[in-house]
Amino acid sequence: MSKKENALRRIIELPDTFLARGGDPFVIDINGLLTQINENKLKDQKKSLNMESAAINSVSKVVKEQQDWVIDALRGLKLDPELLRQKLSAMDIKKIAQITSNHTYPSIGIHRLSRYRIRVALEYFGLVEPWGRREGLGPVQRPEGQTSEFFPMEKEIESEAMEFYDELSKRLKGGTIPYEEVIGKDIMRLRKAFYVAYLSSNGMISIRRNPISGETIIDMPVEGEFESLAIPLG
Amino acid sequence: MRVWRYHLAEQPSDEELKLKADKVLKLLLIEPSSIPGMKGWELKKHLGKDYLSAIKVAAVQAEGLGMKIAVVPDEDEPENMDRARFVIMTKEPLSDLELSRWMRIEEVAGLAILISEITIRGGAAPVQAVERLLIAKLPKWRVNQIISKLKRLGYIKEENGLIMKDWRSKLEIDDTGLIREIITSKGETDKQ
Incomplete structure (x- = not known):
């Protein structure tokens, strides 16, 4: 018997010799066996095909043994695989996510992206040539007068926003104010939210989020960390 | 005449170790990429050869803040600490779904x-097989996105057409x- 034939024969007999004696099916390297089958093709094609198919059959027996072992283990934990699949298929995704978070111990890390990096990224974005026939975005930085053309704004609303700012800046001298308190709950809520967005985009106020409480607060713009940055695009 | 000088390896003082432990926490907390934590060799580069002693002190400090430092061994060389990944994680489970902001509900x-x-x-x-299961719950176009995001974040990996748990699922x-x-x-x- 040739070496190659011998190797295939060993794989064919594996389930009887190893598993029948109660060996641990996970000790067997399935990928390794498949590689061996591929590497030990015989010159006699007919014989090779017979032996290869018998060897693959043996490998499938080992895989089946591994699968049965897992199912037994799950049943040992009083977990039925089919029941688990049924439960998941019937469950709402929010419920599944909630259960997952009950058993998640997340790794912690702080992601930071400085204003400087955002500015650099946007400047680069403005320089990148578009694909195909599309027109480029043009320069990111524009003269002040030109920028206003791209921000259509009724004069009336703008003056209202400035009135709102005068009042807000007085209140902000006493310290930060929660966003919800600023926009209120009355009929003017949406309009005030727009003023806040407009003033913030012009760098006149800062909007911050408290990472611990999740509360959004409004502050006067300060140099450095929380300074609002208006970047006109397009 | 040639004079040979022998130096015994100096142990870091308690103060030095504490400073290095503070640095370990900073390095592990501030993520340089989308993958949390740092490899042993990276910490060694910042802290010197005795980085493992500093990590032990940092682990005690993290404990007081409700966190722990976990070690994720390298798959090829599980004994080699230089190739292991060190990660800070919570001692208690997340429980509040609202806090899992790095992933959307359907991704979790x-x-x-x-x-x-x-x-x-x-x-x-x-x-x-897993795609079929996910398509039963989610739109098809989202399934591929979710699988690739989970791979990118280190939760799952794909080898030879099979999906397996990756280090982050095993850890978290x-x-x-x-x-x-x-x-x-x-x-x-x-x-x-």
């Missing part, structure tokens, strides 16, 4: 479905507890 649910199927199948599930998710709660939960099923 997708991960649970994948982990369950991988466990049922003994550690690896064919890609097509108590799969036995997860499966038990799914099996024993009641109500709030899909209304489809």
Whole structure:
């Protein structure tokens, strides 16, 4: 018997010799066996095909043994695989996510992206040539007068926003104010939210989020960390 | 005449060790990439050869803040600490879904479905099989996005057409507890 034939024969007999004696099916390297089958093709094609198919059959027996072992283990934990699949298929995704978070111990890390990096990224974005026939975005930085053309704004609303700012800046001298308190709950809520967005985009106020409480607060713009940055695009 | 000088390796003082431990916490907390934590060799570069002693002190400091430092061994060289990844994680489970902002609800649910199927199948599930399961719950176009995001974040990996748990699932998710709660939960099923 040739070496190659011998190797295939060993794989064919594996389930009887190893598993029948109660060996641990996970000790067997399935990928390794498949590689061996591929590497030990015989010159006699007919014989090779017979032996290869018998060897693959043996490998499938080992895989089946591994699968049965897992199912037994799950049943040992009083977990039925089919029941688990049924439960998941019937469950709402929010419920599944909630259960997952009950058993998640997340790794912690702080992601930071400085204003400087955002500015650099946007400047680069403005320089990148578009694909195909599309027109480029043009320069990111524009003269002040030109920028206003791209921000259509009724004069009336703008003056209202400035009135709102005068009042807000007085209140902000006493310290930060929660966003919800600023926009209120009355009929003017949406309009005030727009003023806040407009003033913030012009760098006149800062909007911050408290990472611990999740509360959004409004502050006067300060140099450095929380300074609002208006970047006109397009 | 040639004079040979022998230097005994100096142990860092308590003060030095404390300063290095502070640095360990800073380095582990501020993520340089989308993958949390740092490799042993990176910490060694910042802290010197005795970085493992500094990590032990940092672990005690983290304990007081409700956190712990976990070690993720390298798959090829599990004994080599230089190749292991060191990660800061919470001591208690997340519980509040609102806090899991690095993933969307359907991504968390997708991960649970994948982990369950991988466990049922003994550690690896064919890609097509898990895709079928996810498509039953989520739009098809989202399924591929979710799978690639989970791969990118280190929760799952794909080898030879099989999906397996990656280091982050093994580290962050108590799969036995997860499966038990799914099996024993009641109500709030899909209304489809």
